[in-house]
Amino acid sequence: MDFFRLRTLRELSRRETMAAVADALGISSSAVSQQIAQLEDEVGIPLVQRRGRGVTLTPAGQRLVLHADRIFAVVEEAKTDIAELQNIVAGDLRIATQPSSASSFIPAAMRQLAIDHPHLDIVMTTMGPAEGVAALRAWQADIVVADDISFDPDTLEGTADMLFLCRDQLFVLLPAGHRLGSEPVIELAQLRDEHWALDVASSAYCRAIRQACRDIGFEPVINGFSDSFEVVFALVEAGCSISVMPGLALRDFGESLTVKPLAPSTYRSIYAISRRGEARNPKIAAVLDQLAKSAPRDLNRS
Structure with missing residues (x-):
């Protein structure tokens, strides 16, 4: 069985439409259909079935994807073993990251890695965590x-x-001059009558903030959705909205905004994620080590 065809089937099991698989693999939708048809010819049994506009896997297709997962894991383990024996930090490496990390400490990590390991070529792509984890599982990212x-x-x-x-x-x-601007900390309940602007680069983060409001008895009135920090800042700066954002996103918020800790103190943990066992690969180990060194130690603000 052809490796690329197995990978195409594996992607189809996760993305469910030919068009989404085509985007992920950088080929046309017709090429995706051809790859699946050729794989079905190789194994001699239908692997997919149409469901409306999407595609689902047959039991045989689902079984084959399980085998493909193990096959690709073994191949990556072999690559890691060889790379570990060579002990060379070189080659291509892809980082998928949420925007707040991409705009804060990851550029510094990339700059230092370029100095320390000039033969290592890093490409960073911003995407939501769920999309990043999917890219990791599909071998389209090496670190998330x-x-x-x-x-x-x-x-x-x-x-x-x-x-x-x-x-x-x-x-x-x-916004500057807001009625709560003199408070040392602010509780969510104090914001129930405000208009909100929310960053939707991560839909899960947006849902978490809205759910936290619902948990204490109110639905936030949102007058701005954007996947750009700058747009959220502009809405707050103009006095149209308030927002709740992580410290990593507040590097350049400007003097016309007031920033106050949320009470009770609320944190998120930032992780670097790699496929199981691949941290032994010298290039992945080098990047993980530098990310840990470059990540800020204290993100509290007074």
Whole structure:
């Protein structure tokens, strides 16, 4: 069986449409269909079936994907063993990361790695934690930087290794001159009558904030959704909204905004995630080590 065809089937099991698989693999939708058809010819049994606009796997397809998972894991283990014997930090490495980490400490880590390991070529892509974990599982990313608000670490049990990088405190953003601007800390309940702007680069983070409001008895009135920190800052700065954002995103918030700790003190943990056992690979080990060194130790603000 052809490896690329197995990978195509594996992607289809996760993404469920030919178009999504085509985007992930960088080929056309018709090429995806051809790869699946050729794989079905190789194994002699139908592997997929149409369901509306999507595609689901037959029992045979599901069984084959389980084998493919093990096959790819063994191949990656072999690559790691060879790389460990060579003890060379070189080659391509892909980091998938949430935007707040991408705009704070990861560039510094990449700069230092370029100095220490000039033959290591790193490509960073920003995406939500769930999308990043999917990319890791599909071998489209080698390391994912994500937080435990946006994804559940328990879902990775047995398939990935997690390296703790730092804790990131959550803060309330207020426009200058806001009625709560003199408060030392702010509780969510004090914000029930405000208009909110929320960063939706991670839909899970947005849902978590909204659910925290619901848990204390109110639905936040949201007048701004954006996947750009700058847009959220602009709405708050103009006095249109307030927001709750992590400290990593507040590097350049400007003097026209007031930043106050959320009470009770609320944190998220930031992790670097790699496939199980691949931290032995010298290039992955080097990047994990530098990420841990570059991550901020104290994100508290007065």
